[in-house]
Amino acid sequence: MKFRFIFTVCAGILVVLLASSAAARVKMVSLPERGDVVIRLDNPAATLIEEERILALQKGLNRVDFSWKGVRIDPDSIRLTLLSHPDRVRLLNVSYPPDEAALVWEISSDGAWEEKIRVSYLLAGIDRLFAYKALADESETGVMLRGRMVLRNFSGEDFETARVISGVGAEMTVRSLHEETKRVLILGKNRIPIIKVWTFDAAVQPWDPDRVSGNVGIPVSYRFSNTAEAGLGTGELPAGKVRVFQQEAEQGSIFLGEDRIDGVPPGEKAEIRIGDSRDLLVTQHKTAEKRFNVKRNDKNRVVLYDQEEEIRAEIENFKKTPARLTLVEHIAGHWEMKAASFDYELRDAQTLVFEIDLDPGEKKTLNLHYVRRNIRP
Amino acid sequence: MKRPYWFIVLVLFWSCPAGAKIDLVSLPDRDSVQLTIYNSADLTLVRESRELTLQKGVNRMQFSWANTLIDPTSLEMLPRSGAGKIDVFDLSYPPRTENLGVWQIESSLGGKVPMQISYLTSGLSWRPFYIGTLSPNEQTLDLQGYVRVSNASGEDYENAQVRLIVGEVNLLDEIATLARRRHPYGSPVARPEADQIAYGQRAKAAFETVEAEMVRTTAMAAPKKIEKKGVSEYFLYTIEGTETIAHRWSKRLPSFRAGAVPVVNRYKYEEERFGDAVVRFLRIENDRKSGLGQTPVPAGELQVFRSLGEDRRLAFVGRSRFKYIPVGKEADLNLGPVENVRVEAVLMHQATGNYTFFKDGNISGWDEELGYRIQVKNRRPVAAAVEIVRNVGSPNWEIKLSGEYGEYTRVDADSVKFLLNTAPRSEAEFTYTLTIHHGKRAE
Known part of the structure; x- marks a missing residue:
């Protein structure tokens, strides 16, 4: 299953012959060798191929056949650039023969010479993915990061040698055959600082783990920055799957988990969720709820009220190491804090973020006392 | 009971024009193999060491994995010596082949080089289970923990170091699904039905047979120590020595024994949860005074018996499927409703x-x-x-x-x-x- 571009170059006299017998088009003359080929993958929406060839042009009208049977070229995207004699060689028209994946360029040349051309087109069925491997050190303060590009070629076309521009890292030369998948290293950083974070979100996690039949875990992530200080920051880290391992003394490594990152522009932070911790436990209860300032309409229906609420969250660290828990609470609408046993930051008007440090084996209690104002039932 | 259909064939074709095979070297046996088996997902990290003979220049190495449940996207090869002199620079999955990968390795060294090959596979699993015996006065529990390791991966693992992971890893894709893809990373061309190799039937059949065979084949191994340590958010159990676990076999290994764990018999009544019934719970604490407290107790099923004290006879009390118990945490093990x-x-x-x-x-x-x-x-x-x-x-x-x-x-x-x-x-x-x-x- 080989698919090839076929170039046929015909001198002007031949054109007349062909025109008289459209159904039996003669495809002959020389097959120009493929020169420099660039596979440009920097736009994930489409892959652009640019390939150069040398055509032996005759003086006068030349016809060049370009066909792509079995190759997933977008015919509307095909462009021809004349490189050697742009002022003396002109593309006159492009025609598409019936029932064929092909086109014919009519080129007028002022002389008989070799013309370097570049054919550009969008090719479907060929793309790239990015995959990362992160190896955390034993203290979980840094990772070794390897980024790989996976070139998937199901386009119908073989590229014996091509320069690949992925938009990440330096360009590289590869051989890529139809139905071949190739994984190439494009990024290697030996130590990128990370922060390990545990996150309990009261809107996501169950409040009382004892009442849940399955295991309840608190999501654990590694946070890192795409910055020069972190050893990165030179470009966007493209979206892809990250598999995280951890180094063990003399034992190799273990697999910690995997996550997908979105593209991380320079200067931005990203989080990789590795798994769940079952050794941090948050048990939360609403301990008081009382309405007041109740307003009623003429029909005695409640139209507006305030409500006082109290929340108690018990946080336990059963680990042998300290941990900083990010605890996220949500209070809807208009509210006023009366007392909070820990400081918090507002992520938005209704989201409170507490950072709570826990020593090994330590238990802390977060108490919140707040009033929600002007609730309309 | 070694199975013929799992293999790793490794071939060298080196420093040559593309495709011209100059030499063929058969793969030496594994020097060692380490299995790290997870129980929160169908996932095992396999790490094997082999001594390969490299030539100076570019070496191409072929690796195939037909009829196994290996995730080909997880394949890694690393030299264990010669740092900086051996560069594993790409891995390709050649066209119109299945279950085959070719590594290109550039080496400035010639001769034997120890290499480590690692990958994720599915089909190996383990689960903990427990047997508890209450004292006649029901104040203490003799608690025995076991692990059962099963192999339905399509591969015989001989003399493997076996390690077990307790914990919940975040996974985006099932390893078995990745293993069954026709193309390792899928294809940008939408052919959803054609993109899966029909291993499912075989794997399923294997699992079914394993379940049926476990009863016959499970046997107590000689007691071995299991070393336990925390790694990140997980616990790692390393079984002493090596084990041979053939395809479709399983092994039961003792994990721990705590002779007299104090228990509190707690009977709970809550109409909204249990209706009219009173449900019996055994409260244990995973701490040192209970003879536990070294590591978390992984989730599993506990069968509870009561010693009648006479002639070592037993009565069956009930069974409880319980959740992970962190170190220092108490847990109420639900033994079901009682009449008395x-x-x-x-x-x-x-x-x-x-x-x-x-x-x-x-x-x-x-x-x-x-x-x-x-x-x-x-x-x-x-x-x-x-x-x-x-x-x-x-x-x-x-x-x-x-x-x-x-x-x-x-x-x-x-x-x-x-x-x-x-x-x-x-x-x-x-x-x-x-x-x-x-x-x-x-x-």
Whole structure:
């Protein structure tokens, strides 16, 4: 299953012959060798191929056949650039023969010479993915990061040698055959600082783990920055799957988990969720709820009220190491804090973020006392 | 019982024009293999060492994995020596082949080089299970933990170091699904049906057969120590020495034994959770004074027996599927409903009063009074702690208690708990009256 571009170059006299017998088009003359080929993958929406060839042009009208049977070229995207004699060689028209994946360029040349051309087109069925491997050190303060590009070629076309521009890292030369998948290293950083974070979100996690039949875990992530200080920051880290391992003394490594990152522009932070911790436990209860300032309409229906609420969250660290828990609470609408046993930051008007440090084996209690104002039932 | 259909064939074709095979070297046996088996997902990390003979220049190495459940996207090869002199620079999955990868390795060294090949596979699994024996007075539990390791991966693992991971890893894709893809990373061309190789039938059949065979083939191995340590958020159990686990076989290994774990027999009653029944729980604490507390206890099933004390006879008490127990945490193991401890909650008195009115004469608020009688009957020959949770259904209430109500706790805004320690073959009774405020009376 080989698919090839076929170039046929015909001198002007031949054109007349062909025109008289459209159904039996003669495809002959020389097959120009493929020169420099660039596979440009920097736009994930489409892959652009640019390939150069040398055509032996005759003086006068030349016809060049370009066909792509079995190759997933977008015919509307095909462009021809004349490189050697742009002022003396002109593309006159492009025609598409019936029932064929092909086109014919009519080129007028002022002389008989070799013309370097570049054919550009969008090719479907060929793309790239990015995959990362992160190896955390034993203290979980840094990772070794390897980024790989996976070139998937199901386009119908073989590229014996091509320069690949992925938009990440330096360009590289590869051989890529139809139905071949190739994984190439494009990024290697030996130590990128990370922060390990545990996150309990009261809107996501169950409040009382004892009442849940399955295991309840608190999501654990590694946070890192795409910055020069972190050893990165030179470009966007493209979206892809990250598999995280951890180094063990003399034992190799273990697999910690995997996550997908979105593209991380320079200067931005990203989080990789590795798994769940079952050794941090948050048990939360609403301990008081009382309405007041109740307003009623003429029909005695409640139209507006305030409500006082109290929340108690018990946080336990059963680990042998300290941990900083990010605890996220949500209070809807208009509210006023009366007392909070820990400081918090507002992520938005209704989201409170507490950072709570826990020593090994330590238990802390977060108490919140707040009033929600002007609730309309 | 070595199976013929799993192999790793590794071939070298080196420093040559593309495709020209100059030499062929058969793969030496594995020097060692390490299995790290997860129990939260169908996932095993395999790490094997092999000594390969490299030539100076570019070496191409072919690796194939037909009829296994290897995730080809996870394949890694690393030299274990010659750092900086050996560069594994790409891995390609050649066209029109299946289950085959070719590494290109550039080496400035010639000769034997130890290499490490690692990958993720599915089909190996392990699960913990427990057997507990209560003392005749039911105050202590002889707790034995086991692990059972099963192999349905399509591969025989001989003399493998076996490590088990306790913990919940985040996974985006099932390894078995990745293993069954026709193309390792899928294809940008949509052919959803054609993109899966039909291994499913074989793998499923293998699993079914394994389940059927386990009963016959499971046998107690010679007791080995299991070393346990924490790694990140997980616990790693390393089984002493090596194990040979053939395809479709499983092994049972003792994990720990704690001879006299103090237990509290707690009987719980909560209408909203358990209906009319009283459910028996065994409370244990994963701490050192219990003879535990070294590591978390992974989730599993516990079968509880009671020693009758005479002639080492046993009675079956019940079974409990329990959750992960962190170090230092107590856990209530649910043994199911019992008949010989009963709790009866009866509404004995109901009244309303303290009405308030709007100007138009309609009711704006009132109080509701509910009087309950709780009777607790312990028909067992041993003491029993009975925990009764009552849910009020409103945050605006007051309570009056009388009788033998034990230890009273307000759990949260609308529920309360009573804890009664009852003597063997005894009864207790108490009453409580709730005053619940409604409408304006609640403001």
